[in-house]
Amino acid sequence: MPTLEVRDLRVRFGRTEALRGVTLELRPGVTGLVGANGAGKSTLIRTLVTLERPSAGQLVWDGQDVTRRPERLRRVLGYVPQEGGAYPQLTPTEFLQYMGAAKRLDARAVDAQIPELLDAVNLGAHARRPVGSFSGGMARRVLIAQALLGDPQLLILDEPSVGLDAEERLRFQALLRERARGTAVLLVTHLREDLDATADRLLTLEGGVITHEASEPRAARRPVRSPLVLTAAGVSRA
Numbered sequence: 743m744p745t746l747e748v749r750d751l752r753v754r755f756g757r758t759e760a761l762r763g764v765t766l767e768l769r770p771g772v773t774g775l776v777g778a779n780g781a782g783k784s785t786l787i788r789t790l791v792t793l794e795r796p797s798a799g800q801l802v803w804d805g806q807d808v809t810r811r812p813e814r815l816r817r818v819l820g821y822v823p824q825e826g827g828a829y830p831q832l833t834p835t836e837f838l839q840y841m842g843a844a845k846r847l848d849a850r851a852v853d854a855q856i857p858e859l860l861d862a863v864n865l866g867a868h869a870r871r872p873v874g875s876f877s878g879g880m881a882r883r884v885l886i887a888q889a890l891l892g893d894p895q896l897l898i899l900d901e902p903s904v905g906l907d908a909e910e911r912l913r914f915q916a917l918l919r920e921r922a923r924g925t926a927v928l929l930v931t932h933l934r935e936d937l938d939a940t941a942d943r944l945l946t947l948e949g950g951v952i953t954h955e956a957s958e959p960r961a962a963r964r965p966v967r968s969p970l971v972l973t974a975a976g977v978s979r980a
């Protein structure tokens with residue numbers, strides 16, 4: 743089972759130690775990550791997607807130490823960044839082709855997958871319009887689609903559903919649940935509703951360390967009100 747092991751990860755910016763020894767395992771399924779502003783969520787994500795170099799600690803993918811081999815991780819990775827967007831002059835199809843080339847995926851396989859991905863985020867009817875003419879939520883869905891190119895084994899999602907309307911959020915949640923069956927997903931979000939609908943477990947980051955972990959099968963949490971409550975101190979039971 744493809745697993746990312748994060749061992750005692752530390753990231754320092756000058757005098758600030760943004761991550762102070764994070765240890766966790768990402769297995770197939772959705773791991774939700776919550777934490778207050780400044781807790782270190784973005785730093786953790788940026789390190790996992792190899793944009794930031796750890797000061798100490800290890801990243802182990804599928805049993806192999808990839809800490810100093812970022813290209814190994816990039817090969818299996820899909821990423822929705824918190825900010826940024828598709829090039830406005832490109833259509834979603836062109837942007838996905840561009841991203842496929844950047845990820846060194848086979849061009850024909852990418853072309854074959856694009857219609858399915860655009861349908862999955864309900865943009866099939868807009869494949870020929872430039873992304874610059876899209877609403878914020880539509881542009882966000884283009885980013886979600888590009889993260890799924892090549893069926894990555896590891897998905898890192900930073901506030902992926904910001905700007906999505908109610909219907910599109912439900913579609914996104916269903917897509918994520920379906921993908922997470924064989925894919926390790928890390929979902930950072932402030933949206934409780936997305937966590938309730940998708941997360942198999944919840945991690946709380948505080949001051950650069952994981953302070954709480956709550957594992958609950960989604961099904962057990964969904965029916966009534968969620969038994970998990972997010973408080974300033976982390977995750978607790980109602």
Ligand SMILES: Nc1ncnc2c1ncn2[C@@H]1O[C@H](COP(=O)(O)OP(=O)(O)OP(=O)(O)O)[C@@H](O)[C@H]1O
Pocket residue numbers: 755758759760777778779780781782783784785786
């Ligand atoms: N490039 C940087 N240079 C210096 N300090 C940084 C840098 N990036 C993050 N930090 C510091 O590291 C700490 C963690 O920041 P980070 O952005 O990871 O938190 P976060 O949990 O993502 O917050 P938010 O919810 O506001 O996005 C903060 O103290 C922040 O000021």
